[in-house]
Amino acid sequence: MKNILYFTISLLIISFLYAGQKRDMMIPDMLIKLIDGEQARLSSLLEDGPILVEFWATWCAPCKKEMIFLEEFHKKYSETGFRVLAISTDSPKSMSKVKSYIRAKKYSFLVGLDPNQEVAKKMNAMLLPTVVLIDSDRKVSWYHQGFVPGDEKEIEAQILKLLDLEHTNESEK
Amino acid sequence: MKRIILFITISSIYAQMSFTGNTETRIGESSSGYYYNETLINTNLQYGAFTNWIQLEYSDPPELGRSINGVRKLRLEYDNGPIQLKLGDLYEIWGRGLVLNSVDDQSIDRDTAIRGLTLIYNIDSFSSQFIAGKADISQSTINALGFNNRKHNYQVSHNLYGLNIQKLFGNHNLGFSFLQGLEKHPVNTFPSDTIDIKNQLHSLNYSYMNSLFDYYVEYIMSRSYEFEEETWKSHDNGKGMYGNLNLYFNLFSLNLEYINYRYATIDPISRFNIVDYYGHNQPYQNPPVAVYIHENILMNRISHQTDFNNEVGYKAELIGSFSENIEFLSIFSQSNRTHSWAMDENYMWKKDQKLSSFPSFNPVAMPFKEFYTELTFHTLQNNLFIKLGYADMKDIVDLLQNTVTDTSQSLTYSISSAKTVPLNLSYSFGNGWSIESKIELQWLKKGYRWYEEKNNQIIADSLMSIFLDDDGKRLDQEKNTFISFTVSKSPKWSLTLTSDKTSVKESFLENNSVVNPLEKLLGINQEKNWVNVEFVYHLTSTMRFSLLYGSLKGGLLCANGVCRIIEPFDDGFKVGLSTIF
Numbered sequence: 001m002k003n004i005l006y007f008t009i010s011l012l013i014i015s016f017l018y019a020g021q022k023r024d025m026m027i028p029d030m031l032i033k034l035i036d037g038e039q040a041r042l043s044s045l046l047e048d049g050p051i052l053v054e055f056w057a058t059w060c061a062p063c064k065k066e067m068i069f070l071e072e073f074h075k076k077y078s079e080t081g082f083r084v085l086a087i088s089t090d091s092p093k094s095m096s097k098v099k100s101y102i103r104a105k106k107y108s109f110l111v112g113l114d115p116n117q118e119v120a121k122k123m124n125a126m127l128l129p130t131v132v133l134i135d136s137d138r139k140v141s142w143y144h145q146g147f148v149p150g151d152e153k154e155i156e157a158q159i160l161k162l163l164d165l166e167h168t169n170e171s172e173k
Numbered sequence: 174m175k176r177i178i179l180f181i182t183i184s185s186i187y188a189q190m191s192f193t194g195n196t197e198t199r200i201g202e203s204s205s206g207y208y209y210n211e212t213l214i215n216t217n218l219q220y221g222a223f224t225n226w227i228q229l230e231y232s233d234p235p236e237l238g239r240s241i242n243g244v245r246k247l248r249l250e251y252d253n254g255p256i257q258l259k260l261g262d263l264y265e266i267w268g269r270g271l272v273l274n275s276v277d278d279q280s281i282d283r284d285t286a287i288r289g290l291t292l293i294y295n296i297d298s299f300s301s302q303f304i305a306g307k308a309d310i311s312q313s314t315i316n317a318l319g320f321n322n323r324k325h326n327y328q329v330s331h332n333l334y335g336l337n338i339q340k341l342f343g344n345h346n347l348g349f350s351f352l353q354g355l356e357k358h359p360v361n362t363f364p365s366d367t368i369d370i371k372n373q374l375h376s377l378n379y380s381y382m383n384s385l386f387d388y389y390v391e392y393i394m395s396r397s398y399e400f401e402e403e404t405w406k407s408h409d410n411g412k413g414m415y416g417n418l419n420l421y422f423n424l425f426s427l428n429l430e431y432i433n434y435r436y437a438t439i440d441p442i443s444r445f446n447i448v449d450y451y452g453h454n455q456p457y458q459n460p461p462v463a464v465y466i467h468e469n470i471l472m473n474r475i476s477h478q479t480d481f482n483n484e485v486g487y488k489a490e491l492i493g494s495f496s497e498n499i500e501f502l503s504i505f506s507q508s509n510r511t512h513s514w515a516m517d518e519n520y521m522w523k524k525d526q527k528l529s530s531f532p533s534f535n536p537v538a539m540p541f542k543e544f545y546t547e548l549t550f551h552t553l554q555n556n557l558f559i560k561l562g563y564a565d566m567k568d569i570v571d572l573l574q575n576t577v578t579d580t581s582q583s584l585t586y587s588i589s590s591a592k593t594v595p596l597n598l599s600y601s602f603g604n605g606w607s608i609e610s611k612i613e614l615q616w617l618k619k620g621y622r623w624y625e626e627k628n629n630q631i632i633a634d635s636l637m638s639i640f641l642d643d644d645g646k647r648l649d650q651e652k653n654t655f656i657s658f659t660v661s662k663s664p665k666w667s668l669t670l671t672s673d674k675t676s677v678k679e680s681f682l683e684n685n686s687v688v689n690p691l692e693k694l695l696g697i698n699q700e701k702n703w704v705n706v707e708f709v710y711h712l713t714s715t716m717r718f719s720l721l722y723g724s725l726k727g728g729l730l731c732a733n734g735v736c737r738i739i740e741p742f743d744d745g746f747k748v749g750l751s752t753i754f
Binding site (some may be wrong): 025027028030036037059061065068069091092093095097099100103105115121122127143145146149151153 | 426558605
């Protein structure tokens with residue numbers, strides 16, 4: 001048990017020190033498969049404005065809870081160019097039900113497919129659900145791992161913060 | 174001077190380089206000596222059209238698998254318009270995975286990476302992919318020496334090359350795949366004693382998509398050859414088929430899947446023996462299954478293990494909404510072998526009758542069937558969430574005896590059947606605080622059924638349960654109860670108390686738990702109860718810390734139709750930290 005104790009203490013010290021560091025995280029301009037059979041570059045999806053990417057799977061209960069709120073935000077802020085892209089990490093074993101799930105729920109946001117988790121790895125999404133808020137320049141504005149009820153408020157606050165920032169930048173240009 | 178030029182070059186490249194990554198550290202120690210300590214570091218470097226992924230592992234030992242200290246995975250990619258080139262550890266999926274689906278599922282320690290290169294050419298209506306490399310795939314099997322729940326004891330190397338072509342014609346897509354693997358197959362405990370096998374897979378797929386429905390069909394042929402007397406001799410042939418139809422209506426969607434895998438017909442006792450039976454379904458194929466992947470814990474523990482060599486089945490799933498707040502889901506799935514099996518006069522298994530391409534529930538074909546339905550209700554501005562489900566499952570796990578004469582039949586098989594009720598409730602108070610509870614109840618029957626008939630008269634028809642009470646008396650069923658209660662304050666922390674309880678001891682499994690101090694504190698002094706508490710704290714939005722204390726039951730863990738026994742964790746700590754940088 002000593003190992004655990006030493007490890008936990010050192011981990012917390014390093015984590016608190018590291019938590020203060022901030023740097024720009026740029027996402028590669030990767031190709032994303034969409035549910036309608038099309039493929040799109042990340043840069044083309046960002047042409048109209050920032051996007052919120054959610055990594056999810058049909059067997060992930062918290063992901064599906066989070067999606068109810070993401071649909072709300074997608075509709076609410078679509079006029080600003082903001083969009084939600086929900087990327088399914090379902091393997092071929094459950095991939096067939098992704099489309100039927102989305103259609104049954106009548107979700108209007110964009111849906112991507114990432115069955116071998118290549119996109120998830122490039123966006124550093126290790127847990128489900130992971131939310132990545134990306135600005136128009138492909139820079140990560142905010143990450144969030146996991147979902148508990150109430151997290152939707154923080155997600156919305158971060159969307160508004162990014163939209164404000166993008167609006168200010170546009171005005172300055 | 175050279176050093177200065179090198180320094181300036183590296184600096185200017187680095188300045189244009191984008192660098193992100195993540196780490197995951199997990200350490201755990203239980204009172205029964207179960208210990209692991211592992212750190213995974215993933216780095217993603219990007220420079221123009223080049224990206225580089227490196228995964229480092231430091232473990233001594235890891236929770237599952239063998240210790241690695243250094244580079245675990247590495248890949249360099251070039252992506253420029255229609256051309257993509259990847260070098261290193263490849264995880265590729267062709268179609269629905271009937272020919273190729275290489276995965277890295279660390280929860281069950283299944284890694285089927287191909288170390289090599291792939292070249293992809295992709296324009297609007299046409300794509301092609303060439304792949305070549307080596308896959309060293311290890312597995313756990315009781316048919317090789319040194320079986321261990323935590324470390325694989327059997328490894329096969331496959332030298333692969335193949336081609337996948339897809340062409341789009343409007344809403345129609347037509348594809349062709351070919352993959353060849355040369356395999357040095359170890360046949361007994363001595364690693365030098367191997368057989369050279371050549372496996373060839375050819376497949377055709379066709380799909381169509383419109384706004385009302387879509388479908389996907391793939392047909393695959395497999396051929397294997399064994400190298401004998403300086404020549405390749407035919408070893409075995411097989412075939413497989415997968416079909417998927419989705420129908421979209423206004424209020425609901427219907428998803429139908431059909432599988433028909435006939436790579437080999439191996440007798441009931443040997444069908445999972447990957448050492449002595451080779452040249453059939455390959456580990457780099459990971460095709461779809463006719464089993465629903467459950468979100469709940471107890472149903473996952475008794476998940477049907479698909480026989481990828483020989484299984485015919487279907488799954489029908491209906492999903493929809495009664496109103497904006499009430500949703501439903503209903504699933505029925507069923508599968509069995511392609512043949513019935515019977516024993517000859519020397520008690521040797523032989524194929525009996527070829528069965529229909531549509532599954533039934535004949536015990537001599539080791540069938541499986543499951544019905545699952547759930548209702549989801551969310552209201553009060555999505556602050557209240559209730560989900561109630563019901564599952565009914567029956568699985569003939571093993572056929573032990575089936576002797577048939579003109580006037581008699583003697584049949585023995587092992588059966589597992591369960592009824593499960595999962596309930597999930599959560600309420601968000603609107604100020605960041607929320608509560609959530611998961612309750613799962615399961616009535617599980619496991620045992621051996623003996624049926625004997627002579628001259629059209631039933632002589633015996635009984636079920637011997639494997640469950641015993643504390644006095645050794647047989648009980649009809651086991652009752653399993655899983656309860657968890659979570660309090661959370663978004664977006665910072667959550668605290669979860671979990672109790673996993675079983676009513677009886679399985680007669681041949683040592684599954685009793687050590688009573689830990691947490692259980693004593695809660696007044697639970699039972700050996701058949703596993704209680705733990707977990708605290709999760711988000712230090713920042715990119716840093717998540719978790720601490721678990723207590724016991725975990727372990728048991729069967731299934732991911733995508735592949736299952737693995739996970740050892741119980743008694744009275745110990747688990748610490749985890751994940752970061753994104």
